[in-house]
Amino acid sequence: MNAGTKLHRQVHPSWVQEGRVTSLAFKPTPKDGDCLSVYDGDQIDAEAAWQHYVETLSLESIGVLAVTVSECEALELTVTPDPDPFPEHVCIDFCGLTKGQIEKKAKILNSKAHSRGWQYSP
Numbered sequence: 418m419n420a421g422t423k424l425h426r427q428v429h430p431s432w433v434q435e436g437r438v439t440s441l442a443f444k445p446t447p448k449d450g451d452c453l454s455v456y457d458g459d460q461i462d463a464e465a466a467w468q469h470y471v472e473t474l475s476l477e478s479i480g481v482l483a484v485t486v487s488e489c490e491a492l493e494l495t496v497t498p499d500p501d502p503f504p505e506h507v508c509i510d511f512c513g514l515t516k517g518q519i520e521k522k523a524k525i526l527n528s529k530a531h532s533r534g535w536q537y538s539p
Contacts, residue, residue, distance in 0.1 A: 418496065420487035423458030424507055425466040425536060427478035438482065438531065444523035445511050451519075453509040457498065458483065460505040463536035469503070480538035482530035484509075492522045 432442045445453045456466040463481040470478050489496050495510040509526075511519050 418457055418459055418486050418498070418507070420485065420490070422486045423463075423483040423536065424455040424486065424489070424496065424509065425458055425461070425463050425481045425483050426453070426455050426530065427467065427470045427476070428480050428482055429477055430479050433479065438527065440520070440524040440527040442482065442523075443484070443526040443530065444519060445509075451511040451514070452499075453511060454502075455484075455507050455509060456505045457507045466505065467537050467539065469505075473503075481536045482527075483533055483536045484526050484530050488526065488529050492525060494522060 426442060428438055428442050432439050443453060445451050456469075461469070463483065467478055467481050470476050486496050489509050497508050497510060499506045499508040511522070514522070
């Protein structure tokens, strides 16, 4: 990965309100251990990431948005390969942040991703 690598994020249908993806798409949940799961765009394109998520993992996604490594690093969020669940898996680390800090950074990432537009939508 490099600064420009796109990090593909799956969007669950419940994260869309009034036709717009909410910042929940970029906010890790407690079950995630403050790690936001994304796909390494250098290893897999958005469509293949969506297919893996929906078909192989049997999870719901209405499409793929993306942020870059540099956008995460600008927010002091560490991006780390985590190939344990699958080879292309990457973690955006929100550990040690307060709830307010997590929400603020999630909103910024969501805005960046929204500006970039859908990377894949079936």
